[in-house]
Amino acid sequence: MRYVTATTEQEAFSSLRQGEISVVAGGTDFFPRLGDHKIMPPVLDITRLPGYRGVSRNDGCWRIGAATRWSDISNADLPPAFDGLRAAAREIGSVQIQNRGTIGGNLCNASPAADSVPPLLTLNAEVELVSEAATRQMPLQSFIMGPGKTCLKEGEILKSVIIPELPEGAISSFQKLGSREYLVISIAMVALLHIPENGQAKAETRVSVGACSPVACRLKRLEVDLFGVQRAEIPRQINSGYSDALSPIGDVRASKFYRLHAAETLVRRMLTGISKESISG
Numbered sequence: 001m002r003y004v005t006a007t008t009e010q011e012a013f014s015s016l017r018q019g020e021i022s023v024v025a026g027g028t029d030f031f032p033r034l035g036d037h038k039i040m041p042p043v044l045d046i047t048r049l050p051g052y053r054g055v056s057r058n059d060g061c062w063r064i065g066a067a068t069r070w071s072d073i074s075n076a077d078l079p080p081a082f083d084g085l086r087a088a089a090r091e092i093g094s095v096q097i098q099n100r101g102t103i104g105g106n107l108c109n110a111s112p113a114a115d116s117v118p119p120l121l122t123l124n125a126e127v128e129l130v131s132e133a134a135t136r137q138m139p140l141q142s143f144i145m146g147p148g149k150t151c152l153k154e155g156e157i158l159k160s161v162i163i164p165e166l167p168e169g170a171i172s173s174f175q176k177l178g179s180r181e182y183l184v185i186s187i188a189m190v191a192l193l194h195i196p197e198n199g200q201a202k203a204e205t206r207v208s209v210g211a212c213s214p215v216a217c218r219l220k221r222l223e224v225d226l227f228g229v230q231r232a233e234i235p236r237q238i239n240s241g242y243s244d245a246l247s248p249i250g251d252v253r254a255s256k257f258y259r260l261h262a263a264e265t266l267v268r269r270m271l272t273g274i275s276k277e278s279i280s281g
Contacts, residue, residue, distance in 0.1 A: 001040040007048050009157075013132045015044045016155050023157060025052075025067045028093065028101040029109045046157060047102070062163040066104025071095075073103065084119035084172035084191045091115050091176055104158045110144050110215075117144065117216040118191035118208040119174050120161065128160045129153075137162060146214050169196045173270055176211075177262050178253075186211040187254045188262040192270045194231060202228040205274070212248040212263045219245055219267070226271075235272045242267070 004021070006012035015021055021042040024030045034040070046052055052067040055076045062082075064073065074089040076082075092098055092106070092115050106116045107127065117140070125140045132155065140161070143150055152158065172193040178184030189210045197203040205226040210216035222242035229237050248259035 002042040003040075003045065004043065005045040005048055007050075009049060009130065012044060012046060012049060012157060013155065016157075023108070025105040025108075026069070026100050026102040027105070028097050029105060029111075046104075052104075052159060053102075057165075060165045062165070064103055064161040064163070066107075066158045066160055067102050068104075070098035070101050070103070074098065079166070079170070081123070081166040081170035081172050081193065084122065084174035084193060085116065087174040088115040088119050088176075088189075088191070091174075103161060107140070107144065107161070108150055108152065108158055110146070110148050110150050112147050112214055112216065113186045113189075113211040114216070115174075115176065115186065115189060115210070118189055118210040119172065119193075120163075121208040121216060121218055122172060122191045122193035122206040123163045123166070126162045127158055128162055129156045130159045131156045135159075141215075141217070144215050166193075167195055167198055167201070169198075170194065171274075173273075175266050175270060177266065185253065188212050188248075188259050188266060190263065190266040190270055192274065194274055197228075197230065203230055205229070205234065205271075207267060207271070209243075209246060209263050209267070212246040212259050214247070217245050219243070221245070222267070232275050235275050238268060238271055 004015045021044045023044045023046060025046050047067040052065040054065050054068060056063050070089040070092050074086050092101060103116055106114050120140055126137050127140055127143045128137050145151055174191045176186045176189035178186055191208045193206045195204040207219045207222055208216055219242050225239055226234060226237055243264050246260060246263060248256040250256040
């Protein structure tokens with residue numbers, strides 16, 4: 001077994017040049033997936049790279065390092081617009097997993113049921129990808145291409161998640177349904193973010209659903225219907241047909257019909273709740 005714990009980006013890129021090696025940032029998905037394999041593939045651990053862990057705010061955006069742990073996010077001093085992401089962080093596995101698992105590992109694992117993706121989509125998150133040759137940034141929706149598949153190129157590492165500054169008064173929420181309350185893979189999950197009207201822009205409501213399609217997605221048709229609608233009026237504007245973007249599968253956790261019904265119920269419940277004084281994760 002070859003296990004490299006890089007302490008500089010140059011050391012990490014050098015390891016990537018030496019041949020096939022798996023990049024991990026916590027390993028809470030990677031190692032269990034190996035099962036009973038006696039031969040361990042080469043591993044590059046990026047959790048000690050400078051600048052890869054922590055939450056910061058500068059230049060009109062928030063930056064979350066790829067090696068930032070879920071417990072870091074749930075305990076961070078973040079505005080209400082991040083309540084949905086913090087709620088998702090508290091739903092990921094056990095406390096032990098939250099103290100080890102990272103946001104970068106969760107995104108690169110690219111599971112359709114990754115709890116972090118729906119709230120990040122409502123935040124218009126982008127990912128920062130670095131290699132020896134260049135740095136590039138792209139929307140999270142474009143980064144995840146399908147189950148277990150991302151657009152990471154050979155020699156690239158996910159360095160951080162970038163979230164644009166949100167207007168004051170923005171609020172968010174996250175709910176998921178599983179066979180039990182904790183330590184469970186989602187049957188369906190919904191994230192919601194509402195931005196109130198201000199002098200420059202109309203009210204906006206963003207809704208994202210996970211575990212009901214190969215990649216979590218925003219409900220664009222519903223968002224168009226809700227654009228400019230004030231919180232108190234939202235429950236009256238919920239029309240049918242907004243779940244056309246979803247394509248759930250059936251598996252041991254739930255049938256595709258149950259998943260679709262669960263997602264629609266969660267969406268309606270959260271949109272109805274938004275008309276109240278506050279929404280909770």
